[in-house]
Amino acid sequence: MAMDVTGNGAGDVLAQLLAEAVRIVAFTGAGISTESGIPDFRSPGGIWSRMAPITYQEFVGSEAARLEDWRRRFVMNAEFARAEPNAGHRALALLLAEGRDLNVVTQNIDGLHQRSGVPPARLVELHGNATYGRCLECGARRELEDVRAEIDATGRAPRCPACGGLVKAAVISFGEAMPQAAMERAVRLAESADLLIVLGSSLVVHPAAMIPVVARESGADLVIVNRDPTPLDGVATLVLREAIGPVFLRLFPQLGEK
The missing domain is CATH 3.30.1600.10 (SIR2/SIRT2 'Small Domain')
Structure with a gap:
């Protein structure tokens, strides 16, 4: 059963999961970019x-x-x-800058992860x-x-x-084949992850939505940060139904500093 919490309690649980994880995958969808106005x-x-x-x-x-x-x-x-990268984008770049073993698998096509500082070698663009x-x-x-x-x-x-x-x-347009190399890399990352964090994805677009499933079935903790319910909420370790930026600003207050 997923732990469904908000506010400071959610931040404490997520902070603990982040601290304990060795290999982290962030799976991002449209919700992280709408917070930048896209x-x-x-x-x-x-x-x-x-x-x-x-x-x-x-x-x-x-x-x-x-x-x-x-x-x-x-x-x-x-x-x-x-648009400018928001606290969610910048938090992932910060974790990488701190030396964490983190990879980003994204459904987004806007280039905001690169602009936030995520290097291409750590980014898989499924679409x-x-x-x-x-x-x-x-x-x-x-x-x-x-x-x-x-x-x-x-x-x-x-x-x-x-x-x-x-x-x-x-x-990748409708009717076009998904990039096989990107999908295979995303699956490998999911299989080896200790923690997969879904950020702003409804998890209804396939085959991309299978990536969190692969991680969970391989033993990873699964965290879902999304304003609306998703089909995987029931199997997640932690569900946070709120905006992504505030979640990471509580974890990393320095992201709000100018």
């Missing part, structure tokens, strides 16, 4: 309730869909650029990253400013300078 995708009133997502098949098959996808990406990335583009044929990276300049100059969706393949934002 809109949610799936919630009522979220982005996809206002516009249908463009599928991978639509992107590949239609020039009009490609141009619309890029238009949306530029708008979205302007929002990402205005990709929207802050740059990638060729669908050869995998070459394209920077967004170059993509925008090409679209402005030609009126057409960008192509790879190296091989001529289609360039898409480096995110």
Whole structure:
């Protein structure tokens, strides 16, 4: 049975679990980024309730869909650029700076973990990253400013300078295969973790939502910090139904210092 507590009591329990853990995995979802002002995708009133997502098949098959996808990406990335990493992001970077064995597995595509100080070697992006583009044929990276300049100059969706393949934002679209290497790495990390902390994920998006299950079944303590109930609350060690930032500000008051 999960221990469901809030406030100082929750902080004491989480602090103890963090102190005792050797290998920690943070599993982050949209909720950690909404606290930085980035809109949610799936919630009522979220982005996809206002516009249908463009599928991978639509992107590949239609020039009009490609141009619309890029238009949306530029708008979205302007929002990402205005956002700042919050106390939740910075707490994970702080733990790493202290030398803790921590890895971040994220469903987010906004680049805030990198901007908070989490190095790429400690980050697994299950759904990709929207802050740059990638060729669908050869995998070459394209920077967004170059993509925008090409679209402005030609009126057409960008192509790879190296091989001529289609360039898409480096995110996993609906209908696109999940990145196998990232999933396999996330599973390995979950299997070896002593503690997995879910931060702001509803745990309903699969196959990503299997990662906390793998950790729990492998013997790790499971902590869920999410404002709403999740399907795994009943098997968690600790459930905190509150915002992520305040939880970590209680644990690390220095995060609130300027």
